[in-house]
Amino acid sequence: MTVRRALLSVATVLAALLVQSTVLTRLPLPGGAPDLLLVLVVAYALAEGPLSGTVTGFCAGLLADLTSDHELGRTALVLALVGYVAGLVADDPSYGGSGERSTLLPFAVVGLAAAGAVTVYAVEGLLLGDPRITASAWLTALLGTSAYCVLLTPFVVPVVGALVRRVGRDPLRHR
Amino acid sequence: MRGPRLLLVLLLLTAFTLTALDARSGDGSPFEGLRRGVDAVLGPAQRALGGAVTRVAGAVDGESAADERLEQENARLRAELRRTDDLRRRVRELDELLQLRDDGSYPMVPARVTARGSAFGFASTVTIDAGSSDGIEPGQTVVSGDGLVGRTVRVGAFTSTVLLVTDPGFTVGARLDRQGTVGLATGTGDGLELALVEGGRLEEGDALLTTGSDTFVPGVPVGRVTSVDDGRQVSTAQVAPFVDVTALDLVGVVTEPPRSTPRVPLEPRPGS
Numbered sequence: 001m002t003v004r005r006a007l008l009s010v011a012t013v014l015a016a017l018l019v020q021s022t023v024l025t026r027l028p029l030p031g032g033a034p035d036l037l038l039v040l041v042v043a044y045a046l047a048e049g050p051l052s053g054t055v056t057g058f059c060a061g062l063l064a065d066l067t068s069d070h071e072l073g074r075t076a077l078v079l080a081l082v083g084y085v086a087g088l089v090a091d092d093p094s095y096g097g098s099g100e101r102s103t104l105l106p107f108a109v110v111g112l113a114a115a116g117a118v119t120v121y122a123v124e125g126l127l128l129g130d131p132r133i134t135a136s137a138w139l140t141a142l143l144g145t146s147a148y149c150v151l152l153t154p155f156v157v158p159v160v161g162a163l164v165r166r167v168g169r170d171p172l173r174h175r
Numbered sequence: 176m177r178g179p180r181l182l183l184v185l186l187l188l189t190a191f192t193l194t195a196l197d198a199r200s201g202d203g204s205p206f207e208g209l210r211r212g213v214d215a216v217l218g219p220a221q222r223a224l225g226g227a228v229t230r231v232a233g234a235v236d237g238e239s240a241a242d243e244r245l246e247q248e249n250a251r252l253r254a255e256l257r258r259t260d261d262l263r264r265r266v267r268e269l270d271e272l273l274q275l276r277d278d279g280s281y282p283m284v285p286a287r288v289t290a291r292g293s294a295f296g297f298a299s300t301v302t303i304d305a306g307s308s309d310g311i312e313p314g315q316t317v318v319s320g321d322g323l324v325g326r327t328v329r330v331g332a333f334t335s336t337v338l339l340v341t342d343p344g345f346t347v348g349a350r351l352d353r354q355g356t357v358g359l360a361t362g363t364g365d366g367l368e369l370a371l372v373e374g375g376r377l378e379e380g381d382a383l384l385t386t387g388s389d390t391f392v393p394g395v396p397v398g399r400v401t402s403v404d405d406g407r408q409v410s411t412a413q414v415a416p417f418v419d420v421t422a423l424d425l426v427g428v429v430t431e432p433p434r435s436t437p438r439v440p441l442e443p444r445p446g447s
Contacts, residue, residue: 014217017217018217018220018221018224019224021221021225021290021291021292021302022221022224022225022228022289022290023224023228025290025291025292026228026288026290026291028421028422031296032295032296033291033296035295035296038295049179050179050180050183051178051179051182054179054182054183054186055182055186058186058189058190061190062190062193063213064294065193066206066209066210066213067210067213067214067217068292068294068300069292069300069328069329069336069338070294071193071194071197071198072193072194072196072197072204072206072210073189073190073191073192073193073194073197074190074194074294075294075295076186076189076190076193077186077187077190077191077194078295080183080186080187080190081183081187084179084180084183087179114295117295118295118296121294121295121297122297124194125297128194128198130297131343131344132297132299132342132343132344132364133297134343134364136364137296137297137364140296141295141296141297144296145295145296
């Protein structure tokens, strides 16, 4: 991995984390808020594949965990999983991994990834006895977070794709 | 495709181990130092950006400085009004003989909300732009002009995390303003639920105030009873908080509650 490519990841993840906590979660929206970090991880996975998605997801999640009040590693696990699965979709030839890709694909992947992330996070909470996890809270987050993440997609996925192409693809991808 | 999968398994195991370690160790978490470090680095940036966002949002709303002053003044007066019912009752109970100092005036550190906690839509915390360098410690009462906001849970050098009254992990001892009945109020996500400790009547419209404990200063308005459920064992009630937790800006952290309430022994009056 080149230094420039590494810096790109670090800069975008930090910027996303700050914008997330100071702007997006404070928007007076009903039923939750968009999760910029999740969309960012999906964007990297779609641009570079499962390896990049998994690593970015884990690191971004760990950083988010460190600034939160829940147990360390919960978001890291969720986002690593999200990055891996989204990366598999990107690599799959039947979804246009090598050739043309449907413009709707990123929206679908982000929506499903958000729904999956909310659910995995809720299951973690149930295992840990987190009082915040209730059926109604899960349903609200499932609908709200997924919908808002999909709305964020056109502003994040193309930008990350362009940035990655500019800086040079992650050599890790080709091992 | 084996490389990414192997890495995924390793990272998932790492994350799970971290979670287990962090969950088991509770307050004395081995990661506390690391969290503090991240707070010290990201805190100032969050503080600057959050402050700028608040100002921009205020400008967009067409809110001038004078409006803001009036709003704060209004909030303070509303809070004072709510305390009046409680004060009347207390006067009736000859509380002045005990010389209770809980009239709601405590040394406070003002702070602004700069960020809101996020975990895929489940969190109910906010970050404020004051920390241990301002004299804040974990477990202190956070109030606004309208009433109780929450309590500090994690304190960094320049920022602190506040657990909001509406969080399901939040519990506070509270008493009803008119009857003086005592109960426990716990967050439900968008409001609070009050369960009476002893018997007693609950009525819609009753206001709740904190009773005061190791954590909370007494006499802070919490919320108003919106509906009552007279159960077989205990009566419970739904409580709407006075503070709008989705639109928080200026708050105060009570840094020095009275450590011990000064009390004067009651002497039996001779000859009566």
